[in-house]
Amino acid sequence: MIQVGIIGGAGYTAGELIRILLNHPEAAIAFVQSSSNAGNLVDAVHRDLVGETSLTFEADPDLTKADVLFLCMGHGKSKEFIESTSIPASVKIIDLSHDFRLKAEGNDFVYGLPEINRELIRASKRIANPGCFATGIQLAVLPLAAAGLLKNELHVHAITGSTGAGQAPSKTSHFSWRNSNVSVYKAFQHQHLGEIRQSFQQLQNSFDFDVNFVPVRGNHTRGIFASVYTDFEGTAEEAVKLYEDYYASHPFVFVTSENPDVKQVVNTNKAVLYLEKHGSKLLILSVTDNLLKGASGQAVQNMNLMFGLNEKVGLNLKAVAF
Template identity: 55%
Template sequence: MKPNIGIVGGGGYAAGELIRLLVNHPGVTIEFVYSRSQGGKPITSVHQDLVGKVEMDFAESVNPEVDVIFLCMGHGNSRSFLEDNPLPDDTKIIDISRDFRLSKDAEYKDGKRFVYGLPELNHEKIKTTDLVANPGCYASAIELALLPLASEQQLKQDIHVQAITGSTGAGRKPSKSSHFSRRDGNISIYKALNHQHEGEIKESIRSLQNDFDQKLNIIPMRGNYTRGIFVTAYTKTDLEEKQAIELYNDFYSDAQFTYVSSDRIHLKQVVNTNRCMLDLQKLGDNLLITSTIDNLLKGASGQAVQNMNLMLGLCEDAGLQLKASYF
């Protein structure tokens, strides 16, 4: 029998992508999609791209007797949901919010802790846990750009990062910053040097380079497109370009979805996929690392399915063999 899946918080962009991936997944079955605001309505009344693929209605209650539950609610709601809705001890939980990502927040119950769900960092831990905190989208892209250097204790200088994201990164609920009239043909900076993902990025770096205390200067930007994150990061290093490329290729040699390109990369190579593309250039004393992902897939729902596959002992790329929206 295929494992049964429940989704809590089914109305948002991440949940819509999760449903799209799971309904086409060969190894699991969706048992319910719960939405407090949409309960009883057809799922396709919200996620219209699923017409003809999904005939279910949004559930009005949660069935705890499933094998895996994905939590797709807004930040701050997952912990309270789990407190109000006790689940069986053997239920696997994948939280897409940031409630359990940091070490200080990872405690669940009975001494159990959430594992940080970046497969390129915690592959073996994810395979043996029932609790995964899915990384943030910016964090995923930036960590994948920096972790190979941390693995060799090479992050010795301050790091400078510029990262631009599409409007879906702001969520489904309309806001001033996601309004078409403002976003179209426009670009803007927000949360400069104070982004909420900085803490998890530093924790991930320190898990490989425990003396890391350099500045991580992140400038996040809003782009005038819908999907994807494009990161440029640079830091001073003594590594030559060839050495850096060899290091990155070795670090990601077993990674299912992270690739080091021999050419300059661009956003359309990853949109609609669970891939991360990287390229490296040595410019003077600086190593420039470019990293790009789809914020809704490798930055959210795709990575969540990747984690589910590992937790269930399925093929890591099951349901994730997606082609980029290249043209």
Template identity: 55%
Template structure:
């Protein structure tokens, strides 16, 4: 059994990770670290876990676990690793943005591999440290990878993305409070979202001398889970060419699928899947990409990475059913 630890166990991402790991056939949850909840049952915070586990939050850490998942706030993973020294055999999977960009991949003698499995599967299999992609970055990159791989992004890309309330974390703010969010809709961080750095980095790695603008406008939706992305750019090929391009690129991806039909969020919420749909109109290719921000956009993708590193099927523990009705 893979001995797994989680640091930062009280948030939405950690809760989703715990749910996956306690049901994973090859994993034993060794500890869930949370100073604010030490001694409390996991089910006291993540209340749906009642009856699934009797594990309690811990304020101590086992530095010899096989895999450590960092579910800490952005900017704090480095400090945590500086204060807690894990053995060289411990695989570290960071779900924050601390190690995603090339300038940050080298740390304490480790090289953090960018954990987008559809892009870096072979590198991930050989890795000991993973920088898990951001949720919006995952949905957007999966929408654009086939175009970049074939050097077909020749003009600006325009993207609109809508995320559920869980994307903002558990801490309350004016824009996450129920009375503000309910029956409401707004944009934020117009054209400056923090995930743009990793998106540009990936596109540039696939399409040499990539110099097109990526205009991304994120929105807050009045629902709990899911990301709905639409991206469009100029495209000279036919719709049939585009469909073939996307189907071929993802033919071996166990969680990413190209749909002939238009998409809606309920198809993927509570799953580790990404669904894509392509449409062409007036020389513009429109790509729709949908994921669950907490699974494929965070914890599920982290478990994908763990599975690949430990030689397990990529889908192990991740065959989750959508809450379709």
């Protein structure tokens, strides 16, 4: 059994990790760290876990008990933690923040998108888990980039559920405001654009086009619906074949022949893609669950790869469907 330690255990992504890991046949939770909740029962915070665990949050767990640490703290905090903490060299790390996603001198983390870096992930000890928007958008584009077919700017519009913003209260997370509401934020400037561009360039060196991205706050809790379009010279059938070939060996990504909806994947680690050709443009729709394929599910997928398991182990999750 893989012994798992979770750092920053009170937030949404940590809760989701715990939900997955409690049923993972090859992993056990060694500890769940939380400064603010130390001493409290885990199921008093993640209340759906009632009856499933008797774990309590620990302030300063013994890190040597873990084979792998999941870092679920806020952005910027992972770097701080790693710099200030003595982590045994044998302990693998999967970081869910954006701290190590961009390549930089001295950054030895591998970008943990299995659909682009699977072999690197298998060989790595440190993974930077991708952002939620970044995952949904990249999956919609990777086959084009891998084939060197990005020939013009991309137009991206993606609608996210509220859990993407975490549990800190804010004006835009207030139910009275957000219910039945729609709004845009950080248009053309979302922080995930960096990792998105980096991946496109990894696959297609020459890539230097604009990625016009309008992120939308949706009126739901889970799921990202991304629509992407760009110039594509081939036919719809050629596009579908390109995508099916690219994802043939990737067990969580599916190309569908019907207009998709986000509830097809909510509470699963799946991504569903759908393609249409209009004039000179290829439209790609992509649906993912921001807390699973967009965060904690993908983190477990990465863990599976790092420990030599089938990447699907523990991730055959029942969709909520409704």
